[in-house]
Amino acid sequence: MDEPNKALRLQGLTKFYGSQRGIEDLTLDVRPGEVFGFLGPNGAGKTTTIRMILGLIHPTRGRGEVLGLDIVKDSVRLRAQVGYLPGDLALYDRMQGKDLLEFVGRMRGGVPATAYEQLAERMQLDLDRRIKDLSRGNRQKVGVVAAFMHSPRLLVLDEPTSGLDPVVQQEFQRLVRETVDAGATVFLSSHVLAEVEEMADRVGIVVSGRLAVVDTVDTLRERAARKIELDFPAAPPDLTGAPGVQRVDVRGATATCWLTGPAGSLLKLAVDHGVVDIHTHEPDLEDAFLGYVTGEDS
Amino acid sequence: MSAVVLPVPHAAPQVLVLTLRTLRDRWRSTFGWGLGLVLIGIMQLAVYPSVASSSEGMQAFVDQWPDALKEAFGLDAYTTGAGFLNAEMFSMMIPLVLIAIATTAAAAATAGEEERGTADLLLSLPVSRNRVMAAKVLAGGIAVVLVAGATWLTIAVGAPFVDLEIAAGDLAAGILMTTLLALFFGAVTLLIGAATGKRTVALGVGVGLALAAFLLNALAPLADWLEPWQDASPFRWALGNEPLLNGVDVAMAGLLLGLSIVLLVIAAIAYRRHDIGGR
Ligand SMILES: Nc1ncnc2c1ncn2[C@@H]1O[C@H](COP(=O)(O)OP(=O)(O)OP(=O)(O)O)[C@@H](O)[C@H]1O
Ligand SMILES: [Mg+2]
Numbered sequence: 001m002d003e004p005n006k007a008l009r010l011q012g013l014t015k016f017y018g019s020q021r022g023i024e025d026l027t028l029d030v031r032p033g034e035v036f037g038f039l040g041p042n043g044a045g046k047t048t049t050i051r052m053i054l055g056l057i058h059p060t061r062g063r064g065e066v067l068g069l070d071i072v073k074d075s076v077r078l079r080a081q082v083g084y085l086p087g088d089l090a091l092y093d094r095m096q097g098k099d100l101l102e103f104v105g106r107m108r109g110g111v112p113a114t115a116y117e118q119l120a121e122r123m124q125l126d127l128d129r130r131i132k133d134l135s136r137g138n139r140q141k142v143g144v145v146a147a148f149m150h151s152p153r154l155l156v157l158d159e160p161t162s163g164l165d166p167v168v169q170q171e172f173q174r175l176v177r178e179t180v181d182a183g184a185t186v187f188l189s190s191h192v193l194a195e196v197e198e199m200a201d202r203v204g205i206v207v208s209g210r211l212a213v214v215d216t217v218d219t220l221r222e223r224a225a226r227k228i229e230l231d232f233p234a235a236p237p238d239l240t241g242a243p244g245v246q247r248v249d250v251r252g253a254t255a256t257c258w259l260t261g262p263a264g265s266l267l268k269l270a271v272d273h274g275v276v277d278i279h280t281h282e283p284d285l286e287d288a289f290l291g292y293v294t295g296e297d298s
Numbered sequence: 299m300s301a302v303v304l305p306v307p308h309a310a311p312q313v314l315v316l317t318l319r320t321l322r323d324r325w326r327s328t329f330g331w332g333l334g335l336v337l338i339g340i341m342q343l344a345v346y347p348s349v350a351s352s353s354e355g356m357q358a359f360v361d362q363w364p365d366a367l368k369e370a371f372g373l374d375a376y377t378t379g380a381g382f383l384n385a386e387m388f389s390m391m392i393p394l395v396l397i398a399i400a401t402t403a404a405a406a407a408t409a410g411e412e413e414r415g416t417a418d419l420l421l422s423l424p425v426s427r428n429r430v431m432a433a434k435v436l437a438g439g440i441a442v443v444l445v446a447g448a449t450w451l452t453i454a455v456g457a458p459f460v461d462l463e464i465a466a467g468d469l470a471a472g473i474l475m476t477t478l479l480a481l482f483f484g485a486v487t488l489l490i491g492a493a494t495g496k497r498t499v500a501l502g503v504g505v506g507l508a509l510a511a512f513l514l515n516a517l518a519p520l521a522d523w524l525e526p527w528q529d530a531s532p533f534r535w536a537l538g539n540e541p542l543l544n545g546v547d548v549a550m551a552g553l554l555l556g557l558s559i560v561l562l563v564i565a566a567i568a569y570r571r572h573d574i575g576g577r
Contacts (some may be wrong), residue, residue, distance in 0.1 A: 054422050078302040080424035090415025092323070106315045107305030107423040146419070150304065154365040 007032045007154050007185035012062035015048050016043070021209040022048035025062070028211065030187055030206055035180055037200035038189040044206040046189040047087045050158050053187075054084050066154055080108070083147035087158030087189070089140060095254070097134070097142050099128035104146050118150040122171060137163040144172065148179065155179065157188040161195060171203050194282055197221065225258035230278040231268050244265040306424050316433035317440070324403055324441055332445040335395045339452040342386045342498045349382060365519075379463040380542040383453065383472070388542060392449060393533065393576045394469035396442055400484030401504040402535045404546070407431075408569055409491035409500050419573050431492070438484055446477045464542065471541035475524070478554040479536035483508045485561035492569035 008030035015022035023045030030036045038045050051057045053064060057073035064071040069078040092100055097120070098113075105111030120127050124139040126134075134142070140163040147155060155176075161169045176186055176199050190196045195215045196203060204214040213220070225246050230236065236255035239248050245263035259266060270278070308570030321328075344557075360376050376385055408431070411417040420430065450473040457464055491497060511531040518528035528534050535554055539547040 051418070051574070054418075056418060056421055058571070076426050077306055079422060080306050082422070084418075084422040086418040088413075088415055088418070092319075092416055092418065094323070097560050103315065103319055104419075104423065105423055107307070107312055107420075107426075109305060109312075143419075151302070152304070153302070262525070 002007055005032070006030065006068075008036075008064070008066055008187055010049070010053075010062070010064040013049065013051055013052060013059055013064050013233070014061040015045075015057065015149065021045075023052075024209045026206075026211050030185060032185050033183060034202065035176060035181060035186045035188070035200045037193075037195075037196035037203035038206070039191070039193060039196065039203050040206035041191060043208075045209040046206060046298045047208075048209075050084075050087070050156055050187075052080070053080065053156055060110050062253045070180065071176065083150065083152035083155045085147040085157040085160050086137045087144045087162075090140060091142060092213065095133035097125065100131060100142065100295055101127065101149065101277040102145060105149065107222075108150050111150045115151075119145040119175075120177065123168060131210055133276065137165060137168065140164055141168065142259075144175075151182070151184070153184055155184060155283060156181075156187045156190070157186065159191070160190055160206065161190075170254075177257060190230075193217075193224075223260060225260050227281040228257045228259055228263065228266070228281040229276050230255045232270075232272055233276055237269070237273045239266065239269060242269050271276070300404055304424075307427060311427050312389075312425055313433045313436065315432065316420075317436045320396060320407070320434060321440060324406065324437065327402065327449065328399060328441040328445060331395055331399050332448050335392065335445060336452045338391055339387065339437050339500045340456060341401055342383075342457040343453070343460050346379075346382055346462050347532055350461065352506065365392070369541040378402035380468065380540075382462065382539065383464060383469075383514050384542050387449075387453070388472050388476060389516075389537065390512070392446075392473075393479050394508075395477055395481045396446055396480035397505070397508045398443055400438060400442050400486040401501060401508065402486040403434075403441055404487035404504065405497045405501040406493050407434035407438060407491060409495050409497040412495045413497050427570050428566055429490075431562075431569055435488070435562060438496040439481065442477060442480050442484070445535070446473050446480075449473065468545055471544075471546040474546060475536040475541045476555075478551055478558070479532055482532055482554050482558045482561075485565065489561050489565040489568060494570060495572060495575045520577065 006029050008028070008154065008191075009287055010026050010028045013026040013028075014113075015023050017026075026045075026049060036050070038046055038049070048057070052059050052239065053066065054069055055071060058072065059172070066078045069076060073225075075156060082173065083291070092103075094102070101116040102113065105113075105116065119291075120141070123144060125138060125145065127160055129138075129141060131142060140160075143159060159176075161172060164172060176188075180186055186199075188196065188199075193203065200217050201215065202216050203220060205212045215223075230239075232253045233272040234253055236250055237243055240256055241264045244259050244263070245266055246258040246260060248258075249256040267275075374383060408417070411420060419429065450470060453464070454466060454469055456462075457469075484508060485503050487500050490503045491500030494500065509535050512525065515528060515531040515533035518524040518531070518534075532554065535550045539550065541547065551574075
């Protein structure tokens with residue numbers, strides 16, 4: 001097989017459920033060795049896209065390739081190269097963790113037990129318990145192990161950290177980094193920028209079935225609107241005129257400003273009006289998106 | 299970029315692994331149905347001597363019934379070995395239990411996995427839907443054949459103890475025809491499940507059609523307006539020629555098998571086109 005220069009390539013990929021839009025006209029490239037964060041609010045079309053890549057549902061229009069393999073025509077060969085973690089993970093409940101992973105390994109043509117045992121140990125997962133007796137987070141770990149254990153070339157992970165506690169999330173992030181260092185590519189979905197920004201090289205944001213933004217995490221953060229809360233002794237002054245301020249919400253004596261670019265002018269104005277306290281927040285997804293859309297024409 | 303291209307596994311081991319996994323999943327329910335059928339068989343064999351010894355009175359009593367009624371209840375020759383087995387086991391109990399096993403297995407096969415949400419995991423593995431279908435058909439077929447075989451064995455071994463006379467070949471013919479009947483309704487159920495992804499719809503259609511076919515075959519002799527339709531019932535195809543007396547009706551066996559294969563092919567095509575439902 002030719003070594004393709006794209007790990008994932010989607011061109012005009014579209015899925016309608018009847019008249020309900022799942023995702024429309026999605027064009028996107030993911031480079032080999034990259035961690036790509038696929039972000040969007042509930043119902044944006046992330047799971048729809050991912051399930052088309054795996055061949056679980058069929059595109060209404062458009063096409064896609066994984067490592068040069070067509071998502072419709074070469075689906076089986078494609079899936080041999082991919083590790084998938086479903087968003088709504090459901091496992092064979094009556095099996096023990098190790099039996100399930102052994103089954104998955106055999107269906108993949110044989111994966112040594114050491115591969116999943118080591119991963120399970122890393123994730124502190126007890127493989128001797130029946131899956132239905134595991135907590136939600138521990139079940140999620142079984143899904144993570146199943147996705148990684150055969151050293152796939154592309155990992156497609158639908159909200160991988162849902163249900164995982166912070167410690168395990170850290171371990172998961174290390175696992176992703178090591179996997180990428182070993183040459184794989186990772187495509188993962190999430191609701192929140194903060195969750196993927198440490199891992200991802202680039203992110204794409206989908207809203208209501210359409211891709212709104214693709215950019216590097218750094219650029220996105222730079223352009224993201226930061227949220228700054230300013231407490232005043234009395235009713236806040238009008239801050240909307242300050243350079244870089246996108247939006248202001250006033251509640252009592254507190255003004256919440258969304259700001260892109262330098263904060264100097266806004267802070268000077270605030271100080272002039274006797275600001276009492278200042279709180280800043282990491283930009284979340286909506287903030288990032290807001291900064292982007294409005295930043296476009298500035 | 300890791301240059302290791304991961305190969306697609308070979309068909310035979312993959313299908314085998316999934317078949318065994320499915321059989322294990324369905325083991326308990328299959329065992330339950332099978333045990334029930336075997337116990338009923340033993341009970342029926344146990345009462346046969348008393349039926350046979352009162353044969354004159356019993357047959358005289360039955361002989362007074364209208365022919366249509368006798369045919370409807372399979373009572374034409376109640377006190378002979380074949381007539382007794384036909385009335386008590388083969389006209390209803392064995393086919394319905396085998397159909398229950400086949401249709402529940404078929405409904406669970408694709409639609410059941412989909413409703414439980416496990417289809418996402420299974421179909422994300424490098425296995426084609428055709429292979430998944432093949433494994434599910436194998437597993438369901440094996441479950442039906444195992445229970446049918448246990449029933450055959452029970453009757454074949456038990457009959458001599460109670461002086462029930464039945465030719466070994468004819469008994470096997472009865473089992474074969476009811477097994478084919480069950481596989482036919484299993485194929486119907488599988489097709490509906492593969493096309494809709496809905497387990498209860500598949501089971502409802504499969505079991506509903508089987509019951510309708512059973513009633514049509516049983517009641518047709520009683521109602522003039524139904525009679526012309528009796529030949530449309532797969533129960534008639536399987537049992538109309540009285541396999542316990544006359545052996546396998548090759549044409550009808552071929553019809554059931556052929557239609558089942560056609561249904562399975564359509565099911566495989568429908569499954570390939572089907573969008574797997576999210577949970
Ligand atoms: N099987 C289906 N039938 C009809 N509509 C569907 C189906 N699956 C998804 N949709 C619709 O498609 C849109 C995209 O859904 P999708 O599940 O892809 O979103 P998502 O980005 O994964 O959301 P979440 O963050 O909540 O998981 C939604 O409007 C959803 O209601
Ligand atoms: Mg989703």
